[in-house]
Amino acid sequence: MSSETKSYFCVAEGCNSDERKRGRYGYMKDVRFYPFPTQKRAPALRKRWLDLLRRENYEPKRNHRVCSLHFKEGRPTENHPYPELFAYNNFKESLKMRSTTSISKREQCMVKDTQFDISVPPRVDSPAASESVLQTQINNDNSLFVAGVSGELNGSWPVNQEIEVTDHECPTVGSLSVTGTHVEMDHCYISGSFCSNDMSTRDIGIQTTLTTADIKVLEEKSTKLEDPEKLMRELFVNKVVKDDKNVQMYTGLPSKTILNGVYDILEKASPTLKYWSGQGSAAKKKYQKDSLNAKSGPKRKLSRFQEFVLTLVRLRLALTTFVMADLFGVSTSRVSQVFTTWINFMFTIFKPLLKWPSRNVLKKFMPSSFRAKFPNVNCIIDCTEFFIKKPRNPTAQSQTFSSYKHHNTYKALVGVSPSGAFSFISNLWGGNVSDRYITKESGFLDNIQPGDEIMADRGFLIRDLLLHRRAKLIIPPFTRKCSWGKGKYLSASEILRTRNIAKFRIHVERAIGRLKTFHMLSNTMPTNLKPLADQMLVICAFLCNLQKPLVKK
Structure with missing residues (x-):
């Protein structure tokens, strides 16, 4: 059957011939189509053709051909009787053309050298592929060396042949002018933006140091990243612990060293964690007993350190469970479970570390400013409030409504040492409870010893409670009614004492300010976190104590 049958087409993958x-299309004029060797006359050659096509369960039909673009010499020859140039072996032709700005100059480009030299490139998937590729060059004197010869299937194909190239157009990307005709590659193995006949493209050079084996290695590495969520949480945790500044912003701890130190304490405190998933959920469960992980249920996705970072980041930034789940690549329920578990666990470890300092410790670390004015003060107290979501129960609404904040709040009594470290944190009470009631019922008075001095604001009417323990209350003097007219006044000595007390009492307000840099406490607390409110307050106070002292020694 003649090769000029109009229904022939190339069956190579990616070829549109x-x-x-x-x-x-003009570029199809010199493209020839060659039939498959027959099973009867050349079975081995036919099998080789089919193997090179790499098409599973493929059997050629009558109109199936392989075009001349896939042969190293443009047609089957004695040295290269089968097609070898395909998309899978990264075949590329490097074209370098001289930049011309005039259409007339491009039309007048002529090839003067008629010596045609065919150089057979090595296999692209061989080690030498990166150093030797099939090239077509247009020299400065307009001489053209073309790799590839068009021909008919006539049974005799010489390896080397001289061809004179006469008047033609300058070749564009993917096209070559041979024997006065326009030959264009209908498919090129570079990006689509370069496979264009636009003459604005001037100079083209394609070079790669990657072989097929290198590409396969990269593909294997990419397939290992089957869990993008794991990659995301690793990147996020690495960003959190990148440097001291990031640690401070994300966790509230002053440095990466302290972050690792706190984690080491927690890791040694308990080898296993019983994860919370409801009341009584951790009572009877079988736990994983490997060296790194110990938890019930499915295999752990987050490492312990990642869970620790998750808890601190949420405590510091008050991010929702949805955002945390997105950052760490887990479900929202898992975020809640991890956060609840670690908050209770850290509370158990950190609560005993918030100790009331002894007198010897106070004297050793007391700032010189305190030692000069109030040498016997061992605690500065104040109450602080935290906004909560309005309860549904009317009784709870009444108990938590603060007339001072005009909002539903929790209230806590905090005490700091003269250096500014938290030494006492009470449980949370409703916002309508008085300061005196919290001081009396919170257990604060159990720490008072005879001779102690407690500094507070005027609102703490607890002088009688301290007198029972032979302690002294230091508060600013109250104003007195003027005997000569309306209004109230303070004497000069009382004004000076008020200033001195206010100067030192401000440290407890600064400590509370540090406490509220943890946005889980400064923001309005959602209802579902109310059971964790006491624990979060203690943890935040402990983390604040790890920062630099508020008062210089």
């Missing part, structure tokens, strides 16, 4: 395009 079709005999029906010959009349419509």
Whole structure:
């Protein structure tokens, strides 16, 4: 059957050569189609052709051909009797053309050298592929060396042949002018933006140091990243612990060293964690007993350190469970479970570390400013409030409504040492409870010893409670009614004492300010976190104590 049948087309993967395009597209004029060797005359050669096509369960039909673009010499020859140039072996032709700005100059480009030299490139998937590729060059004197010869299937194909190239157009990307005709590669193995006949493209060079084996190695590495969520949480945790500044912003701890130190304490405190998933959920469960992980249920996705970071980041930034789940690549329920578990666990470890200092410790670390004015003060107290979501129960609404904040709040009594470290944190009470009531019922008075001095604001009417323990209350003097008219006044000595007390009492307010840099406490607390409110307050106070002292020694 003649090779000029109009229904022939190339069956190579990615090739668009079709005999029906010959009349419509100029680049198809010199493309030839070669039939498969027959099973009867050349079975081995036919099998080799089929193997090179890499098409599973493929059997050629009558109109199936392989075009001349896939042969190293443009057609089957004695040295290269089968197609070898395909998309899978990264075949590329490097074209370098001289930049011309005039259309007339491009039309006048002519090839003067008629010596045609065919150089056979090595296999692209061989180690030498990166150093030797099939090239077509247009020299400065307009001489053209073309790799590839068009021909008919006539049974005799010489390896080397001289061809004179006469008047033609300058070749564009993917096209070559041979023997006065326009030959264009209908498929090129570079990006689509370069596979264009736009003459604005001036100079083209394609070079790669990657072989097929290198690409396969990269593909294997990419397939290992089957869990993008794991990659995301590793990147986020690495960003959190990148430097001291990031640690401070994300966790509230002053440095990466302290972050690792706190984690080491927690890791040694308990080898296993019983994860919370409801009341009584951790009572009877079988736990994983490997060296790194110990938890019930499915295999752990987050490492212990990642869970620790998750808890601190949420405590510091008050991010929702949805955002935390997105950052760590887990479910929202898992975030809640991890956060609840670690908050209770850290509370158990940190609560005993918030100790009331002894007198010897106070004297050793007391700032010189305190030692000069108030040498016997061992605690500065104040109450602070935290906004909560309005309860549904009317009784709870009444108990938590603060007339001072005009909002539903929790109230806690905090005490700091003269250096500014938290030494006492009470449980949370409703916002309508008085300061005196919290001081009396919170257990604060149990720490008072005879001779102690407690500094507070005027609102703490607890002088009688301290007198029972032979302690002294230091508060600013109250104003007195003027005997000579309306209004109230303070004497000069009382004004000076008020200033001195206010100067030192401000440290407890600064400590509370540090406490509220943890946005889980400064923001309005949601209802579902109310059971963790006491624990979060203690943990935040302990983390604040790890920062630099508020008062210089």
